[in-house]
Amino acid sequence: MIDLGTILGGAEGSVPEARGKIRRLLQDLTSDPMLATRIAAVTSELFRAANRIEQVGRIDVHLSLDGTEPEFVLDLVGVGGRMDHSVAEAFFDAVHIVRVDGEPSVRMSLHLPHIEAQARQSHRQRELRDAVEEKGRDALMRELTVKNQELQESFDNLRRTTTAKERMESELNIGRDIQMSMLPLKFPPFPHRNEFTVFATLEPAREVGGDFYDFFLIDEDRFCFCVGDVSGKGVPAALFMAVTKTLIKSRATNDFSPASILTHVNDEISENNDSAMFVTLWLGILDVTTGELSYCNAGHNPPYLRRASGEVVRLAIRHGPVVGAVDGLVYGEDAESLQSGDFLFVYTDGVTEAMDPAGALYEEDRLVRVLEARAYGSVEELVAASTEDVWKFQAEAEQADDVTVLAVQFTGREGGAAGMHVLELEVGNRYEEIERVNRSFDEFASAYGMPEKVRRSMKLVFDDLLNNVISYAYKDEAEHLIEVRVELSPDRLAVRISDDGHPFNPFGRSSPDTALELEEREIGGLGIHLVQNLMDEASYTRRTDRNVVVLVKYLSHEGGANEPTEEQT
Amino acid sequence: MKISHDEQDGVAVVRFEGNLDTNTAPEAQEALDDLIGAGTVKVLVDFSDLDYISSAGLRVLLATAKKLRGGGGNLRLCGLNETVAEVFEISGFSTIFAVFPSEAEALEGF
Numbered sequence: 001m002i003d004l005g006t007i008l009g010g011a012e013g014s015v016p017e018a019r020g021k022i023r024r025l026l027q028d029l030t031s032d033p034m035l036a037t038r039i040a041a042v043t044s045e046l047f048r049a050a051n052r053i054e055q056v057g058r059i060d061v062h063l064s065l066d067g068t069e070p071e072f073v074l075d076l077v078g079v080g081g082r083m084d085h086s087v088a089e090a091f092f093d094a095v096h097i098v099r100v101d102g103e104p105s106v107r108m109s110l111h112l113p114h115i116e117a118q119a120r121q122s123h124r125q126r127e128l129r130d131a132v133e134e135k136g137r138d139a140l141m142r143e144l145t146v147k148n149q150e151l152q153e154s155f156d157n158l159r160r161t162t163t164a165k166e167r168m169e170s171e172l173n174i175g176r177d178i179q180m181s182m183l184p185l186k187f188p189p190f191p192h193r194n195e196f197t198v199f200a201t202l203e204p205a206r207e208v209g210g211d212f213y214d215f216f217l218i219d220e221d222r223f224c225f226c227v228g229d230v231s232g233k234g235v236p237a238a239l240f241m242a243v244t245k246t247l248i249k250s251r252a253t254n255d256f257s258p259a260s261i262l263t264h265v266n267d268e269i270s271e272n273n274d275s276a277m278f279v280t281l282w283l284g285i286l287d288v289t290t291g292e293l294s295y296c297n298a299g300h301n302p303p304y305l306r307r308a309s310g311e312v313v314r315l316a317i318r319h320g321p322v323v324g325a326v327d328g329l330v331y332g333e334d335a336e337s338l339q340s341g342d343f344l345f346v347y348t349d350g351v352t353e354a355m356d357p358a359g360a361l362y363e364e365d366r367l368v369r370v371l372e373a374r375a376y377g378s379v380e381e382l383v384a385a386s387t388e389d390v391w392k393f394q395a396e397a398e399q400a401d402d403v404t405v406l407a408v409q410f411t412g413r414e415g416g417a418a419g420m421h422v423l424e425l426e427v428g429n430r431y432e433e434i435e436r437v438n439r440s441f442d443e444f445a446s447a448y449g450m451p452e453k454v455r456r457s458m459k460l461v462f463d464d465l466l467n468n469v470i471s472y473a474y475k476d477e478a479e480h481l482i483e484v485r486v487e488l489s490p491d492r493l494a495v496r497i498s499d500d501g502h503p504f505n506p507f508g509r510s511s512p513d514t515a516l517e518l519e520e521r522e523i524g525g526l527g528i529h530l531v532q533n534l535m536d537e538a539s540y541t542r543r544t545d546r547n548v549v550v551l552v553k554y555l556s557h558e559g560g561a562n563e564p565t566e567e568q569t
Numbered sequence: 570m571k572i573s574h575d576e577q578d579g580v581a582v583v584r585f586e587g588n589l590d591t592n593t594a595p596e597a598q599e600a601l602d603d604l605i606g607a608g609t610v611k612v613l614v615d616f617s618d619l620d621y622i623s624s625a626g627l628r629v630l631l632a633t634a635k636k637l638r639g640g641g642g643n644l645r646l647c648g649l650n651e652t653v654a655e656v657f658e659i660s661g662f663s664t665i666f667a668v669f670p671s672e673a674e675a676l677e678g679f
Contacts, residue, residue: 434590438588452652453652459590463588463590463591463623463625467591514659514660518634518635518666526627526660527625530656530659530660
């Protein structure tokens with residue numbers, strides 16, 4: 001039996017205070033916030049009723065790990081024989097009269113469900129792993145396997161631990177280890193990208209909180225990042241976090257919409273959420289070529305946009321409640337256009353609810369003042385300034401919750417997004433349309449001085465790829481629209497072709513044998529072979545219901561987009 | 570796409586102007602087939618005024634070369650711009666076709 005202390009002793013402290021202490025203790029021990037609130041309320045009311053007669057008694061709290069299940073034990077000391085047991089029995093698993101320090105007392109025990117929740121979580125994770133495996137997402141699969149192994153090892157360690165107190169502490173430590181091991185910690189994460197920078201920090205509270213952040217490039221142009229705060233603590237919260245993070249990443253590979261991603265993740269989590277855990281989430285997708293940011297806020301603290309001009313904008317809209325609470329919910333999303341130099345600042349409530357030694361809260365106003373204070377030179381500088389201000393405020397007070405801050409700065413391509421020219425076309429699925437694309441592309445190329453060799457290569461690439469789509473993508477006779485987007489930057493030509501045909505990866509075949517004699521040569525697959533060799537990058541992704549092909553041709557070695565080559569006629 | 574041809578020393582010289590791609594390949598194939606059908610055995614295709622060639626255009630060349638060889642004839646090519654030359658390299662066509670810088674050089678000894 002571990003003594004968690006006397007939380008109400010004689011004349012010391014009030015009943016509401018005791019209620020708060022019981023609730024907090026329980027919240028640390030179980031993943032069910034409602035249970036903690038309920039038990040705290042019942043206990044304090046029982047104690048109050050029993051004490052109306054005579055101002056004696058105290059409440060001792062213990063944690064028992066002796067039985068098959070951990071038990072939370074409350075001793076109402078000195079009130080034995082004066083309490084209505086039927087009420088207590090409705091809420092506790094066992095109610096007995098015991099003698100504590102020679103006093104007749106009521107002992108109320110509660111089985112902690114969090115170990116069960118843990119088992120359910122690991123079961124869910126296995127299910128998820130199977131689902132992920134089925135989809136062939138090897139990377140995610142490996143990640144989950146590692147987490148599962150870590151978890152198994154943690155549980156084994158936990159079982160081997162000799163004393164119960166150590167067991168408690170180690171569970172919290174394991175939770176924190178899992179939490180921290182899931183965060184991307186390598187900065188800068190994308191050193192070869194100059195269109196944006198990102199920096200994040202998570203300072204865990206002494207006992208683990210449920211914060212997390214994640215970011216990754218969905219493709220060449222799209223940067224996805226999120227910050228969340230899971231309810232609860234310890235291993236169950238860490239596992240919940242792992243599942244959430246995995247679901248987000250898995251969904252984002254095929255889905256461009258933050259609203260759609262969170263709607264899907266919410267459905268997956270809510271469906272069998274026996275543990276009643278939930279997570280606040282803010283998720284954004286930044287198009288790093290244009291600065292277009294789309295985002296969805298699910299019950300999270302509104303982030304801030306700090307414009308290069310110094311203006312600070314609160315992205316106040318919430319698109320729905322926390323993820324995991326309500327099944328079948330549809331989230332919305334909003335968009336902002338980032339200009340070169342703009343910062344986006346996302347954080348958790350550990351920042352605004354940080355407490356100073358006198359118990360005052362940090363509050364959002366103070367955060368805004370830091371954001372407005374001066375121009376920041378980098379994401380690292382902004383993150384450091386904001387967290388340092390929190391530590392300064394907190395001073396000697398204990399950190400109550402995880403403090404997480406993530407900053408993204410959009411810088412645009414070299415020379416700024418203004419140096420980029422865009423051509424967008426909608427093309428019908430008829431061969432004659434290829435000619436129209438090439439005419440428009442010629443005009444575009446000559447208007448912006450695209451090198452001749454690049455222009456010609458691109459035209460044949462259009463011919464071969466569009467021919468492919470028109471010939472093979474559609475099984476019906478209906479009209480379809482193929483979207484073509486061309487971006488010409490000083491250093492590169494990037495083209496995206498997307499169609500709503502049936503899933504087909506044009507680059508999934510092996511290359512033709514180009515060493516055969518004339519008589520043996522076949523033409524099949526040659527067009528794709530040309531595309532792959534003429535472009536510097538050629539990739540295919542299936543996104544929701546579209547095939548998306550992205551092509552990149554670097555211009556630096558061609559003498560730059562605005563310097564016509566000697567070839568130009 | 571413009572196709573013109575004349576005859577020089579028993580060689581049909583065909584000039585393609587514009588693009589040899591999905592949309593123009595049928596027309597080009599037809600023009601070359603007409604020549605072969607009329608008994609031509611030596612064909613020189615001049616690409617000097619060609620902007621680009623895609624795999625659909627390569628298909629025409631391959632089919633034409635096969636037909637000419639079947640009849641004891643031959644196909645030569647000239648005037649490839651940088652892009653067309655690159656396409657020939659990538660596709661391996663530069664090794665299976667006789668490619669010359671200019672019409673004069675291609676006609677020599679044909």
